[in-house]
Amino acid sequence: MKTLKIAVAGLGTVGAGLVKLLSDNAEIIALRAGRRIEVVAVSARDRSRDRGVAIPASVAWYDDAAKMADEAECDVVVEVIGGSDGIARQVVENAIAKGRHVVTANKALLAHHGAALARAAEDKGVLLAFEAAVAGGIPIIKALKEGLAGNVISQVTGILNGTCNYILTTMRETGRDFADVLGEAQALGYAEADPSFDIDGIDAAHKLSILTSLAFGTPVDFASVHVEGIRHVSADDIRFADLLGYRIKLLGIARMTDHGIEQRVHPCMVPVKTPIATVDGVFNAVVAEGNFVGRSIYEGRGAGAGPTASAVAGDIIDIARGSRVPAFGVPAAALKAQGVASIDRRVGAYYMRLSVVDRPGVLAEVAATLRDEGVSVEQMIQPARSPADSVPMVMTLHDTEEAAMNRAVARISALDAVLEQPRIIRIEAL
Amino acid sequence: MKTLKIAVAGLGTVGAGLVKLLSDNAEIIALRAGRRIEVVAVSARDRSRDRGVAIPASVAWYDDAAKMADEAECDVVVEVIGGSDGIARQVVENAIAKGRHVVTANKALLAHHGAALARAAEDKGVLLAFEAAVAGGIPIIKALKEGLAGNVISQVTGILNGTCNYILTTMRETGRDFADVLGEAQALGYAEADPSFDIDGIDAAHKLSILTSLAFGTPVDFASVHVEGIRHVSADDIRFADLLGYRIKLLGIARMTDHGIEQRVHPCMVPVKTPIATVDGVFNAVVAEGNFVGRSIYEGRGAGAGPTASAVAGDIIDIARGSRVPAFGVPAAALKAQGVASIDRRVGAYYMRLSVVDRPGVLAEVAATLRDEGVSVEQMIQPARSPADSVPMVMTLHDTEEAAMNRAVARISALDAVLEQPRIIRIEAL
Structure with missing residues (x-):
C-alpha cells in the first residue's frame, strides 16, 4: 500500500x-x-534549534504552519502547536478544507470548536482524531x-x-503549602510560568468537555463545565483528609443525571x-461506567x-x-445537546473546615445552623485547644444537596465566632 | 448502510x-x-430455557451451531460456546470458510489455534476479533x-x-484456607465444579499467550508458558506477605528479554x-509497558x-x-516466532517459607546453604518459639537467578531440620 505522508505543525516537545x-x-x-x-x-x-532528533533533508520545512496545512503534499496534518484559536485553528481548518486528515493534541481547540471541526471533517470525508488531547498516552478516547x-x-x-x-501529591508527601510546591513545580518544568490554565482547572475542564461529548453523544459544551481549581487547597486540608481517610484530587466528573448532564472540575x-x-x-486516570461493562479504569x-x-x-x-x-x-449531525444539570443539584457528602474563636458554644451554633438547613454531621475533628486566637473545626457532612450546603455555609460564615470563609471540599464516593 | 446480521453460537450467560x-x-x-x-x-x-431475554420469533434457531455458521444468512458469527476444539472450533472454521467475520470470547481456542485461525481469516478477507477473550470488559486487546x-x-x-x-482476596480478608475459600467460591458460582482450569493457572496462561502474541508480534505460543496455579498458597503465606508489605496475586507476565520471550503464570x-x-x-488488571507511552494500566x-x-x-x-x-x-504471515526464555533465567527476588525443627543452629545451616549458592537474605521473620515440633522460618531473598534459587531450595529441603518442601513465591517489583 501507498506510504502515508505526514506533515507536522509544531516541533516542540511533542512534535x-x-x-x-x-x-x-x-x-x-x-x-x-x-x-x-x-x-x-x-x-x-526556528530551523536551527537542537530538538534531539534528526529531521531528514528530504523533509519540507515551512515557516508558516497554516501554509503547510494548505500546500504540503501530505495525507495527514498533525497539529501540536496548541491554543484554542489563532494558528492552531487555522492549521486544522486549512487541512480539513484541503481534504487532509487531522490528528491533534489540542484540547483547548476541541473544547471550543470540537463540534464544528468534526462537522467540517465529516463534510470533507476526512478523520479528525485527538487521542493525545486527553490523558496523554492512555487510549481513553x-x-x-x-x-x-x-x-x-x-x-x-x-x-x-x-x-x-x-x-x-507533593503537598501530601511533604506537608508543604500550595504556593511553595507550585514554585518548585515551576522550577522543575512540571508547571508553566503562568500556571493558571492548569491550577485553576481550565485544562482539566477542556479535557472533561471532550470526554463528555464522547460519552454522551453531545456537542462539546465547555461553557457548561463548573470549574474550580486547587489554589485554595491548604496543607491543613490535606492533613485533615488524611486523618479522615481521604485523598484530595482534582477530578473532572461528567454524569448523566435526571436533570441533564452534569460537568464539573x-x-x-x-x-x-x-x-x-x-x-x-x-x-x-479515567474511570468510565457503562451499563454492561460496569466500571473500568x-x-x-x-x-x-x-x-x-x-497517542x-x-x-x-x-x-x-x-x-x-x-x-x-x-x-457530527447526530450529536445532540442535552439539558445542563446545575451543580446546585449535586447530592453528596462534604468536608467543611472552619476557623473559629476558641470559646464554648461555637459548636452548638454551627450545629444548629446545619440542622436548620437539614445538613447532618457525619464526623468531626476539633483539635485540642491551642494558645492561638482561632482553632480549626473540621467536619464531614452526610449526603446533602449542594444548594442546601451553600445556604448553610453562607449562614455559618456570617456567625461572629467564624473567622474566615469556610473551606468546603466535595467528597466523591466513586 | 445495510444492517449487519449476526448469528450467535451459544446462548449461555454470555450469549x-x-x-x-x-x-x-x-x-x-x-x-x-x-x-x-x-x-x-x-x-x-434447549430452546425452551428461560434466559432472561426475549428471542424474537424472526430469529432462526439452529440445534447445530456448526451448521448455523455454515448456513445462516449472516455477516458475523459470534462464538461463545467455549473449548479449544470440538464444536467451538468447527463453528469458527465454518464461519471463516464461508467468508463471515468471527467474534469470539474463546481464549482456549485462540491459545491453541490462534495463529492458524488468523491466517485462515485473512485468506478469506474476514476479521477475527476476540476482545472478550482476555480481561472481560477491559478493552486491552x-x-x-x-x-x-x-x-x-x-x-x-x-x-x-x-x-x-x-x-x-478472600483468603487475605478472612484468614481462611485455600480449600475452604474455594468451596465457598464454588457455592457462589465464582468457581467451576471442576476448578482446575482456573486455579491451576491454565485459563490465565491461555489469556497471557494471546497478549504475548499481540505485544510482540509472535504466533500464539501457549506451550511455552510456564504455569503454576494457586493451590499451594497457604493462609500462612498470605499472612506473612502482609507482614512483609506484599500482596499475593496470580500474575501472567510476558516479557521481551535478551534471551527471548518469557511467558509465565x-x-x-x-x-x-x-x-x-x-x-x-x-x-x-493489565499493565502494559511501551517504549514511548511508558506504563499504562x-x-x-x-x-x-x-x-x-x-467486549x-x-x-x-x-x-x-x-x-x-x-x-x-x-x-498473520508477518507473525514471527522468537526464542523462548526459560524461567531458569528469571532474575528477581524471592519469598521462602520453611517449616523447621525448633532447635539452635537451624538458621545457620539454612544461611550457609544460601550463601554457598550466592543467594543473599533481605528480610527474615522467625516467629516466637512455639510448643509445636516445627516452627515456620520466613525470609525474602535479594535478586537471584531462578536456577541458583532452585539449587539452594533443593539443598535446603534436604536438610534434616527442614520438615516440609520449602514454599517459594517470586516477588515481582512491577
Whole structure:
C-alpha cells in the first residue's frame, strides 16, 4: 500500500517526540499499519534549534504552519502547536478544507470548536482524531469511542491534569503549602510560568468537555463545565483528609443525571481505598461506567513527549489502516445537546473546615445552623485547644444537596465566632 | 448502510447477555456503528430455557451451531460456546470458510489455534476479533493492537483470572484456607465444579499467550508458558506477605528479554504500593509497558455476562464500521516466532517459607546453604518459639537467578531440620 505522508505543525516537545517515535519504531509501525508512514513536512519557527532528533533533508520545512496545512503534499496534518484559536485553528481548518486528515493534541481547540471541526471533517470525508488531547498516552478516547461503544455510558470521571496531581501529591508527601510546591513545580518544568490554565482547572475542564461529548453523544459544551481549581487547597486540608481517610484530587466528573448532564472540575476528597486515590504524581486516570461493562479504569502518564507522541502515533496508524470512526463516535449531525444539570443539584457528602474563636458554644451554633438547613454531621475533628486566637473545626457532612450546603455555609460564615470563609471540599464516593 | 446480521453460537450467560445488550442499547449502537445490528440466528441446545431475554420469533434457531455458521444468512458469527476444539472450533472454521467475520470470547481456542485461525481469516478477507477473550470488559486487546500501536512493547503483566483473584482476596480478608475459600467460591458460582482450569493457572496462561502474541508480534505460543496455579498458597503465606508489605496475586507476565520471550503464570508477591496490588476480588488488571507511552494500566471486571457482552459488542461495532485491523495486529504471515526464555533465567527476588525443627543452629545451616549458592537474605521473620515440633522460618531473598534459587531450595529441603518442601513465591517489583 501507498506510504502515508505526514506533515507536522509544531516541533516542540511533542512534535519532536513524534518525529523520533515514527523514526525509532518505523519497522514495527509499518507492519502494524500495513504501510509505511513518513514525515514529509514540518513547520516550526526556528530551523536551527537542537530538538534531539534528526529531521531528514528530504523533509519540507515551512515557516508558516497554516501554509503547510494548505500546500504540503501530505495525507495527514498533525497539529501540536496548541491554543484554542489563532494558528492552531487555522492549521486544522486549512487541512480539513484541503481534504487532509487531522490528528491533534489540542484540547483547548476541541473544547471550543470540537463540534464544528468534526462537522467540517465529516463534510470533507476526512478523520479528525485527538487521542493525545486527553490523558496523554492512555487510549481513553479510543476506549470510549470503540471499546466501550456497546454501552450506554452513565459517568466518566478522571484525574485529567498532571500538574495539579503532582502538586497535590507533593503537598501530601511533604506537608508543604500550595504556593511553595507550585514554585518548585515551576522550577522543575512540571508547571508553566503562568500556571493558571492548569491550577485553576481550565485544562482539566477542556479535557472533561471532550470526554463528555464522547460519552454522551453531545456537542462539546465547555461553557457548561463548573470549574474550580486547587489554589485554595491548604496543607491543613490535606492533613485533615488524611486523618479522615481521604485523598484530595482534582477530578473532572461528567454524569448523566435526571436533570441533564452534569460537568464539573473541582478538588474532591476520595476515600483512600478507591483505586483513583492512589494515582499519584504526574499520572492521570479515567474511570468510565457503562451499563454492561460496569466500571473500568485507565491509568498512565498524562503528558510529556513520549506518551503524547504515542497517542498521536496511534491515531496516525488508525488512519493508515483505513479507520472511519467519526470524531466523537457518532456522525457530527447526530450529536445532540442535552439539558445542563446545575451543580446546585449535586447530592453528596462534604468536608467543611472552619476557623473559629476558641470559646464554648461555637459548636452548638454551627450545629444548629446545619440542622436548620437539614445538613447532618457525619464526623468531626476539633483539635485540642491551642494558645492561638482561632482553632480549626473540621467536619464531614452526610449526603446533602449542594444548594442546601451553600445556604448553610453562607449562614455559618456570617456567625461572629467564624473567622474566615469556610473551606468546603466535595467528597466523591466513586 | 445495510444492517449487519449476526448469528450467535451459544446462548449461555454470555450469549444471552449479548442478545440483551444488542436489544437494550440498539439505538445508540446503530448511531455509533453507522448501521443497525441485528441478531438473525442463534444456536443452543434447549430452546425452551428461560434466559432472561426475549428471542424474537424472526430469529432462526439452529440445534447445530456448526451448521448455523455454515448456513445462516449472516455477516458475523459470534462464538461463545467455549473449548479449544470440538464444536467451538468447527463453528469458527465454518464461519471463516464461508467468508463471515468471527467474534469470539474463546481464549482456549485462540491459545491453541490462534495463529492458524488468523491466517485462515485473512485468506478469506474476514476479521477475527476476540476482545472478550482476555480481561472481560477491559478493552486491552484494542489498546495493544491500536491505541499503543506506535510503541515497541517490552512487557505485559496482568491479573487475568477473576476466580483466583477472588480466592486470594478472600483468603487475605478472612484468614481462611485455600480449600475452604474455594468451596465457598464454588457455592457462589465464582468457581467451576471442576476448578482446575482456573486455579491451576491454565485459563490465565491461555489469556497471557494471546497478549504475548499481540505485544510482540509472535504466533500464539501457549506451550511455552510456564504455569503454576494457586493451590499451594497457604493462609500462612498470605499472612506473612502482609507482614512483609506484599500482596499475593496470580500474575501472567510476558516479557521481551535478551534471551527471548518469557511467558509465565504463577503466584507472585507484589509490593502493596503498586497499583495492581489493590485490584481485588473478581477484577482483572493489565499493565502494559511501551517504549514511548511508558506504563499504562487497565482495570475492570474480568468476566460475567455484562462485561463479556460489552467486549463482544465492541468487536461487532468495529466490524460494522469497516475495521480492517488484523487479528493479532500485524498480517498473520508477518507473525514471527522468537526464542523462548526459560524461567531458569528469571532474575528477581524471592519469598521462602520453611517449616523447621525448633532447635539452635537451624538458621545457620539454612544461611550457609544460601550463601554457598550466592543467594543473599533481605528480610527474615522467625516467629516466637512455639510448643509445636516445627516452627515456620520466613525470609525474602535479594535478586537471584531462578536456577541458583532452585539449587539452594533443593539443598535446603534436604536438610534434616527442614520438615516440609520449602514454599517459594517470586516477588515481582512491577
